[in-house]
Amino acid sequence: MTITRKKRILILSYSFSGQTSCLIRRLKTGLEKNGHQVLKERIEPVVHLKFPTGSIGACLVMMILTLFRRRNPICPLSEQVNQHFDLIILAGPTWSYNPSGPILYLIDHYGKKLFSGQTVLPLISCRGYWRMHQWILKAMLRHHGARIPNSLIFSHPCHEPWRTIGVFMKIAGKAPEHSALLRGHYKKFGHSQAQQDEAERLGLLIGEALRRDEDLSTLPLHTPITLP
Numbered sequence: 001m002t003i004t005r006k007k008r009i010l011i012l013s014y015s016f017s018g019q020t021s022c023l024i025r026r027l028k029t030g031l032e033k034n035g036h037q038v039l040k041e042r043i044e045p046v047v048h049l050k051f052p053t054g055s056i057g058a059c060l061v062m063m064i065l066t067l068f069r070r071r072n073p074i075c076p077l078s079e080q081v082n083q084h085f086d087l088i089i090l091a092g093p094t095w096s097y098n099p100s101g102p103i104l105y106l107i108d109h110y111g112k113k114l115f116s117g118q119t120v121l122p123l124i125s126c127r128g129y130w131r132m133h134q135w136i137l138k139a140m141l142r143h144h145g146a147r148i149p150n151s152l153i154f155s156h157p158c159h160e161p162w163r164t165i166g167v168f169m170k171i172a173g174k175a176p177e178h179s180a181l182l183r184g185h186y187k188k189f190g191h192s193q194a195q196q197d198e199a200e201r202l203g204l205l206i207g208e209a210l211r212r213d214e215d216l217s218t219l220p221l222h223t224p225i226t227l228p
């Protein structure tokens with residue numbers, strides 16, 4: 001077994017309602033426990049996207065626009081991203097079965113420069129419907145010359161239809177966890193504490209594999225935590 005130098009990892013992320021952010025915070029801790037250097041870069045839309053949207057109408061409009069893959073222009077990235085990394089983690093939410101608008105814009109405009117010749121692990125935070133998002137993301141990244149050995153997927157741990165109703169209401173600015181009708185079925189918006197712990201465990205696993213120069217494609221990164 002060969003143990004090699006510490007690796008340089010970039011976590012590029014966008015988070016609308018804080019769920020991706022809470023996962024990558026713990027993933028970063030796991031990676032750093034293996035001695036790797038982890039740089040974080042947040043993707044910020046030029047026009048701030050307000051969470052919650054504030055009304056059911058505004059939430060519906062956002063869902064329709066995102067279904068058609070509307071791009072959200074982003075602020076320029078810092079200089080730190082313009083180098084070769086041993087691994088890039090590209091993290092963000094699913095929006096209407098697609099990657100989010102800021103991530104789509106990032107890949108359209110910076111894809112070749114950022115991802116050509118790099119190893120990229122997508123991290124998806126979603127309520128549960130991620131397959132098309134993953135497929136589109138991989139195709140876009142591969143088009144720019146990235147290698148994608150694996151991916152990390154986190155779904156909200158809640159049964160349907162409460163999960164969909166709860167997410168919709170939360171984005172609209174309501175509080176489904178306090179509603180007399182829903183609170184018995186919908187306890188919390190987003191990822192559980194167990195999933196955040198799992199993100200750190202997966203960070204440790206990836207970190208160990210990188211230290212040993214192992215292939216990330218064989219790592220069991222699919223979390224079994226989907227329901228409480």
Ligand SMILES: Cc1cc2nc3c(=O)[nH]c(=O)nc-3n(C[C@H](O)[C@H](O)[C@H](O)COP(=O)(O)O)c2cc1C
Nearest residue numbers: 015016017018019020093094096097126127128129
């Ligand atoms: C406009 C919009 C559309 C969404 N569409 C989907 C979807 O198609 N599938 C899904 O599983 N989750 C969907 N979600 C839920 C988010 O992916 C989920 O809440 C995620 O955890 C949010 O991560 P973030 O807080 O980092 O933005 C959608 C959320 C928004 C705001």
